[in-house]
Amino acid sequence: MISWILVIIGEILIAVGAICDLIAAIGMNRFPNFFVRLHALTVGTIGGAFVPLIGVALLSLGAEFLGVYRFFMAGASIVSAVLLLFLAPVGSHAIARAAHRSKAATVHPKVVDHLEEDRERGVVV
Numbered sequence: 001m002i003s004w005i006l007v008i009i010g011e012i013l014i015a016v017g018a019i020c021d022l023i024a025a026i027g028m029n030r031f032p033n034f035f036v037r038l039h040a041l042t043v044g045t046i047g048g049a050f051v052p053l054i055g056v057a058l059l060s061l062g063a064e065f066l067g068v069y070r071f072f073m074a075g076a077s078i079v080s081a082v083l084l085l086f087l088a089p090v091g092s093h094a095i096a097r098a099a100h101r102s103k104a105a106t107v108h109p110k111v112v113d114h115l116e117e118d119r120e121r122g123v124v125v
Contacts, residue, residue: 013055020047
């Protein structure tokens, strides 16, 4: 009984991840500038990769036909998901900061840019 519940929850999480990937793809096409598109990309990475990996872990734990290999599959999925959860935001922040510092991507429309104001005052290098 518990294995079927794990399988159903895993399938739901995989479907949620597919929906997040679809929303991120639409956002990449519709958003106006680099930084907002980077936000959509990060949403797609976390929602479209982290959530399905947790779903795969639950699905593999519920799949009794895999035998003892289901624990290896679940462990690998959880480790990959945790690494992705920590490293994806760091990578997108590094890309955004590099693009802002090099002025490779213009911020338009821009309401306020605190980093640029701090750089003009000499607070941030």
